[in-house]
Each structure stands twice: as C-alpha cells, then as structure tokens.
Amino acid sequence: MPRPTTNAVSTMIARIRSHQRTYAFRPTTGRSTRRRTRPIARRLSMMMLVSSSSLTGMTPSIDGPIRRLRCSLLFAARAMAGCIEVGGRRPVPRIPATRTSTRIMTVEDTTGAMLPPPLGSPVAAVAPRPWYRDRVSVAVLVLVSFLLAGVASFYTVPAQWVGRILPGNSVVDVGAVALKPGSARPTDDRVQASDIEIFEPEGKILFTTVAVDDQVTIADWVRANSDDAVELRTREQVFGTRTSAEQRERNLELMAVSKESAVVAALEYLGVEAVVESGVGFNGVVEGGPADGLLEVGEIIVAIDDDPITGLESLLELLTAIDPGTEVQITLEDVDTGELRAQPVTIGAHPEGREGGFIGIMDVTVRAVDADLPFELDIDSGSIGGPSAGLAFTLTIIDLLTEGELTGGGKVAVTGTISAGGTVGDVGGVAQKARAAEDAGAEVFIVPVDAIADAESTTERLRVKGVATLDEAIEVLAERGGDISELALQIDGVTAE
Template sequence: MNRRIATLVAALVPVVVLGVVGTVITVPFAALGPGPTYNTLGDADGAPVVQIDGVDVDPTTGHLNMTTVAVRDQLNIFEAFGFWASGRQGLVPREEVYPPDKTKEEVQEGNQADFEQSEDSAELAALHHLGLPVVLVVGAVAPDGPAAGLLNEGERLVSVAGEPVDSVTAVRESVSARSPGDSIDIVVEKDGTTRTESVVLGARPDDAEQGYLGVTPAEEPDVPFTVKFNLADVGGPSAGLMFSLAVVDKLSPGELSNGDFVAGTGTIDSNGLVGPIGGIPYKLIAAREAGATTFLVPASNCDEAVQNAPDGLQLVKVDSLDGAIDSLEAIGVGGEAPKC
C-alpha cells in the first residue's frame, strides 16, 4: 500500500466510525415539537371530533382547534442534533417524558387515562355552564372503608347527614365537618328506589381528627343526549378546555369562534376551572402554522407563551370556561379580551 492510499484510509476511518456511532448509539433525550391540531368543531377519520346524539345541535363554522405536542424518542446522535438545530423542536432529558420507574407502555396508558378524564370533565363543565342537569353518584367505594358493603358504585347520592348534596365539594365538606366515630345517615337512590344507610365514620388517613366515609363522589350527566369524543392516539389532559368549548358551541345558539380560526389548550375540571399544560411553545407553533389567529392560553402559561409567540397570533389569557367564552364573545363584537 503506497503512502497516498494509506493517508486516505487513515482519514476515512474516523469518518466511518463517527457515522456508525452517530446512527447506532441513542442519546438519553427526547425531542418535543409541534404536533397535529384538531378542529373540535370538525371531523377526524370520518367522524365528528365532538359528537352529540339525541338532540339538535347548532350549526357551527370556523375553528376551535385543540393542539398537541409531538414526542420523538430513541434518537441517535445525528437525529438529536438535527432536531436541536431546527429551532422548531426542543430536547429534554428522556426521563422527563418517560420516568425510569415506568415502562413506556405504562406512561402511554396513564396519558390515555388522563385524556379520558379530560373528556368527562369537559362535558360536565359545559353542562354546568349551560345550566343543564347533572347528578351526584357514588363513583367508587374504598374496599376497606367505613361505607364498604353499605353503599354501591353508581348509586345517586341524595343527602349526607340530613343535608341535600349536589356537588363533590358538598359531600366532602359535610363529612369532614364531623369526627371519627360519628354515625351519619346517607340517602341514596337507584332505579327509582331510595334507601337510607347509617355509616360510622372512620378517620381520614391524612387527618385523624376529620371524619372519613371511604367514598369517592362523582358527577354524571343527567341529560337526554350523549356526548362522544372521537379522537384516537391522543393522550394527556390538555384538550379539556377546547372540548368543553365545542360542546357549548354545539348546544347553544351563535358561534363562539365567530367563524374565525381559534386554537388553544388547557386542562379543565368539572367546575370549569382551566389549568396549565406543558409544551406551550410547540403548541403555539402548531396553531399558527395551521392558520390560527387567536390562541387561548391558560393564565399560568402566559409568561412562557409571550416569550414564544409566533407573529400574527393573538394570545388570550383564560382561567375558566366562562372566562374563555366571555373573551370569545368580546372579540366577536370588536371588544377587548384579557391578554397575556
């Protein structure tokens, strides 16, 4: 082998080694970036994203888009560098997305459970806003709690300790106001039959001086129609606000979007309170690239949103479903909405 060939081989070997290492070895990071957006007033895979059956719905146009974050895992060195250099994605330690004490499947199952809970909360928040009826039921009974064997899952809670109850908070306040060892009457109803059970309260695990019933109360819709959310392969709780807005829009006259392209994000509870989410910079990019001109931002995410807002996207600060609706109505008549 002459000197020229030897020099060429010596120069190529590190390049080949680097190429192999860069494509084979994975890095302990995950890439976050803009994910798909879905119009909650439209269709996905041939079905309405928010489907309401059993009642006439109000025609809607425009957009109320929920936004998502795309997660890419098992990156090699070159992929990780490419995502970092793009300016549209960010790298985070993999353990922030997939904790080391859980499998990837367990994380995905948890995200799916959060998504389904957000659907339930979104429907209840919308019904509360519209003044439509919900009922309070026994959601779960602790197998070793004071009410075990006396109350059953699915029974409607009528009264606790002689006081009518119509909210989860009312049950908790009534029970916690009493002491362990107190006996209280619980009136429940199932299939038209009402009965009373006397339950001797135990002590709360986190406060030995407060009464403990061992029941998880839950709200359920009490309306002659059904609400179904048709989105697959989406996880987490952050679609709650936009789902709730879509239900309100379809069940009430007028258009919340005013025919415009509105996007947003935010968790929601059954009382309509909006909570913070993760990945706001990527959701803003996804919304603007999809065509949104207004973005509903949970109040706690406003600082980060302002720092990462794309040009042409109006940021509206929201802390509740009622506030979000008020803001959209104000925008629709040329008024001002709270801004980040």
C-alpha cells in the same frame, strides 16, 4: 429512308431485352451481376443508336442497327458478366485478372455537414470511453455518495452518538426525549350528538398536541439548539418511572376522564345538570406531604370536619379558608366496600405559595353519577391521549349546542385541562403547541394563565390569552367577536337552578 414509328421502336427495345434474358451468366463474385447487366445493356443500345444517327445524319432504320447491335450487346453483356461461351455449353466463368490499386485518403473538416455512416460502412465508429475509467466521473460519484450518506446520517444516526463525541451535553449522553410541535386539529367533527339539535359553526376550535420522540437523531439535537419549539429532556423528566407503553396507557385514561369532565362542564355552563357529584378521589399522594401515609388511593373524600365535599370546587373552597397548621378530620369512603372512616390530618402550606391549606393529593377525580338526559353526547379522541384537550372539547360542545358563532367565525386554538366545575388546569408542552397552532393558521391561542410566557416564546404572530376558568375563556371569545348572547339550554326536568 422512312422514320421508324413508335411501335417499331418499342418492338426493337423488346427484342433487345429478350436477347438479354436468354443468357444466364454465372457471376465471378458472390454478388450477382445480372441486375447490373440490364441497365448497362440499355445504355449501350441507346449509345449505338445515337452514334449511328450522328454519323449518317439520317434517322436510323430498324433492321440494320438491330443486327449490328445484337452482336455488340451480347458480346458486351457477356464480357461484363465475366463469362465466355464455349461450344454452346453452359458459360464458364472467366477468372478476372488481379489488379493492384493505391487509394489515397484525405482528411477534411466536415463536422458541420457529415452524416452518420450507413450500415456496413467500412468506416469504423469510435467507441466512447467507459465512465468508470474516467477519473473525473469516478471522483464525482464518490463525492455524491459521501454527501448522500452524510444527509442520511444526519436524520438517522442517534443523538447519543453526538454526546459521546462532544462530551458535556448530559441530556444527549444519558438518552434524550425530544418534545416537538405536534398538530392543531378541529374538534367539531369529533363530537357526536343524538336526539338534540346541532348548529354547525363556520369557525373552528382547534385542540393542540405535542409530539414526543424518544428516538432523537442528530437533526433533532441540532434543531433543539437553534429552535425554541424543540426541547430535549431526559426520559425520566417525561415518563418518570413508567415505560413508554405504561405512559401511553396512562395518557389514554387521562383523556377518558377529560372527555367526561368536558361534557359535564359544558352542560353545566348551559344550565343543564349532567351529573350528581358525591366526593373527590385521587390517584396519588405527594411524598412528604400532609396526607402521606394517612390517605390511601381508592378512598373518596366525602367531608372535611362537618362540611360535605361534593366536588373539586367545594374541596378547594374549604382548603382556601383553612390556615396551614390546622388539624382537621377528613371523612373517607372506601370505593369497594363503602365503609367510612375519619382521619385526622394537619393542613400544610402550599409548596407554590398559593393561598390556603394543602393536603397533598394528586390526579384528583370527582365521583359523580350521570343524570338521566334525553340526549347523548360522545367525544371521539381516537388514539390521542392526555387531559390537555378538555377545555377545547368543552368550548366545542357549547358552540355546537347553541346558535351563533362562538368563535366569531375564525380559528381559535385551545389547550388546558377542565374540571367538571369549569376550572382550567395547567398542561405541558405549551411552547410546542403554540408553534403547531401558528402553523395551522390560528388567530388566538387560549392557554392556562400560568403558561402565557411559554406560549409566547415560540410564536410571534399568534395572540396568546391566559385563562383560569371556563367563564374567562368564553369572555376571550366574546372580545374577538364571538356570539354569547344565547348560551343556554332549556330542557324539561334537567335544567339546573
């Protein structure tokens, strides 16, 4: 018998598929069996062909097997679809017989190779236990909450509460003010000059500040007992009888006077007469002192006996030469009316044991008239108050108006008041300022001569130098390599003699 060709086989398969598509079977369940019928029919047809060829030992023909397979395949397909044909009408579904079966499940350890079950799998996933039902998780949460609350309380709870719990610390009990290290900032960018040449230095002169905190927390109280740079004081010791707002305003006024004195002192050192001094004023009288009840605020001291008083230096020079107990005539000028009066005062001894006489005036100011200069100098202090930056501003002006490096190219921190004549005065908070200067990287800290011990108490690396005058401050800078060879200005018409 001849072998079937490829075209004949293709035709046979196509005819088989056409017979499969002529019947529409109604499924017995919700899922369609049509897609399963076709591949099963193909497998059955191939099995029939193979079995026929194996029995005869010959290659099967086309027509014979096709006829036999046609009935077999149609019957098998209908049987698998669960339908029977009734009188050529639409197939009616056959209700399959119900069979019972027993499923045996075994448990195997497949942890290492098990994959997650597919969607719709009957294997139910085990839901994790909520964290709030776990005692360990709840305990950890409570512990962390208490720790966070404790840390927050440490930095927010007022220290006065500690004073009530631990009696005996009177500073905390009555209300405390904390003095902390402030900042150490460059001064060269705060000095503005016009109509005159400026020499920008490489080194930096830093003015220092103190942070005054009247909201003392437990952290401040603990730190004050372990760090010398933090100091607790009573409110009266810091502000006196003034409120915080009044003290703030007072500090701004003192800064304004300090900046004027710094300009005058710097120009005087450079040989330029910036102002004409004409008397010494004061903003307070020492209670119980020689001038108490005799001199009034708003008057200017213009002479003692027959010696004129033009500024602070001339006043100090005269008082140094007068012995305590000597009666003198002080000539006073009223600021508003210009009237003069003579007031006899008995000179007293200085309460700090200094040489010379003492009249007992506070917050001394110098009355002066600005000279007509061909250039302008201005200092921007921002919101910083107090007079302690006077010496720093003075040295900065000298450095900017002259060639060379006054600081030797390094960082120098400075604190101290300055008078128009170049006298350096005492300031407060030197211990806190020294820590701020050290943190800012300063190499030397120039302070008033009486504040050396305070500065050295809070720093180890910083070199502390005490000075009493502007000349001594310039010498300290020269010792560390500062250039002071050309510290002078020659301006026509305003050069000092």
